[in-house]
Amino acid sequence: METTKLREWLESGGAEGLSWLQLEGFPDTGRGVKTLRPLKSGNVVLTIPGSFLWTVDAAFDDPVLGPTISSIKPPLSVEDTLAVFLLFVKSRKEGCEGKRAHVELLPTSYTTSVFFTDEELEICSGSSLYHITKQLKQQIRDDYLQLLNNLFSKHPDLFPLEKFTQDDYMWALCTIWSRGMDFQLPGKQFRCIAPFADMLNHSPDVQLCHTYIPQSDTLQILAGKNYTIGEQVFINYGSVPNNRLLRLYGFVLPNNPSDTYDLVLTTHPLAPLYAQKVALLESASLQVNATFPLKLSDPLPLDILRYLRIQRLSSSEISTVEAKRGARNIVSARNEAEILKALIEACESLLAGFSIPLEKLEANIASSVYQKSDNKWAAAHVSVGEQKILKMTLQKAKELLALVICAQCGKADENNKRCGRCRRVVYCGTDCQKSNYKEHKVICKTYTAD
Incomplete structure (x- = not known):
């Protein structure tokens, strides 16, 4: 792989570590980065100065692009700003030599779920990924039309339409999703893409090892474990479930311990005793419209039970809950039986909504009906993970109900x-x-x- 231009550009501005890192194709992950020398856990592997990062500020500082996008009302989102920045550099024949060298090394296509065919996506029908991907595809179409009308069509000299198509826009978004790094700085969220550092693949088996240092305006990659010569160097994206890995990064981890199912609970304003229940939810530090992640390690969080107990209160139970400050404990046998029955019914309904049941998916994976690492295989693993969690939640709710009725x-x-x-x-x-x-x-x- 030709990285000479990118290396020369980065090293000319003070990047460190490139001399002992090399792009390589690996059987399990595809392209990644290997080390040419031993590394100890905690060693600084790579340092990229802030001037090389793809950021919103860098886009606005560009002498050609900046004045145009800064005049857009309402302002572009962070993602759209970075997407336009990427496509702008990609479309240029002159200038931005270093960043163009980086763009030339980016993948030409991605395997994130928005690129799945209907048949491939149908494998995980019923999952949160299925519904989010459907919504995301429509959102991309809507956002692209807005960019087309408000920016691209008004400045065809800067944004030639043949290089700023909807497919190009989707490519740019997937580049940001799969390669962007987010850091929480004082007073703001900071998102960037770091050239060369973005080639590092994810592994849950290494420590979190990428950091941005505001004082020196540098991004650093540390060794998340000990490495020997020739090993692939990884970073850790954090505890990311398969439904998010596939949506943002285009891959899954079989038997991912970080898998989740997001259970959404809401109370309608016309519900009986709504005002009192809202006050009780707030006193219990619970939101009226709340999302609770169900996990393999905790398939039925206590906060779900607390929320449902308050939601299903009768008028005679309100004072009891107020005394207990937010239904931390069982309010009444009647209330507890009602919420657990509702939860069981909800889990059964959600499981019935999956197009392919858990047992059949696991059999298909084991017998290679889905070819390893293809889109159907990845979608199947997402569905498997979510169904396992819902079955655990269902079992837990049944066990609790058996102690009430x-x-x-x-x-x-x-x-x-x-x-x-x-x-x-x-x-x-x-x-x-x-x-x-x-x-x-x-x-x-x-x-x-x-």
Whole structure:
């Protein structure tokens, strides 16, 4: 791979570390960066001065592009500014030599979910990725038309339309999503693309190792672990679930421990006792329109139960919850049974919405019905991860419900008593316990043995 121009440009401005790093094709990740010398964890691997970074400020500082985009009302978003900047440099025949050298090394295509065919995307129908990708495709079309009308068509000398098509715009967005780095600085969020550093691939097995230093205006890559000569050097994007990895970066990690399913809860303004419930939610540090990530390690967060307890309060229960400051504990057996039944119904409905059930997807992956690393294979892994989490949430809700309602008659009562042996079910009295014994005894013995 020809990186001479990019190396010369970066080294001329003080970049450090390029002499012991080399682009290489790897079987599992494709293009990446290998080290030509041993590295110890924490060593500075690469330093890129801020003057080489693709940033919003750099776009506005460009003597040709800057005055034009700064006059746009309303102002362009960070993503659109960077996308226009990338396409502008890519379209230039003269000037911006260093940045053009970087653009020439960027991929010509991406495997993010917005490029999936309908058939490929259908594999994960029912997942959050499926719905977000559908929305994202429409959003890209709308945003491109706005750019076309407000910027490109008004300045055809700067933005020749044959080089600023919707496909070009999608390419630029995917470049930003897959290669951008975000840093939280005092008072603002800072996003950039760092030449050469953006060639490093992700691994969850290394420490977080990329940082921006405002005082010196430099971006540094540190060794996230010890490396030997010839090894691929990785960075860590953080705990990223497969639905986000595929949407932004174009790949997935099988059995990703960071997988999540985002459960959205909201309370309608016309709901009974709305004002009181909003006040209680706020006192419990919960938002009225809230998104809760369900995780493999925590498939049913306590905050979901707290939210639902408040949402399903009866008028007689309001004062009880106020006394308990936000329903941290069970309000009543009635309330708890209602929210758990609603949660079980919601999980079952969500699981039924997946076009291909978990068991079939896992069988298809194991038997190579989907070719490893192709789009269908990646979509299948996203669906598998989300369905596993929802099944765990469903199981947890059922286990909690079994501790609230009588296993025989289904009565929800504060006086229900747990089975003395397994402690996994409750009964409203001895009559129900005796009536349910034949059905329960096998399960009870299993729990006791465990």
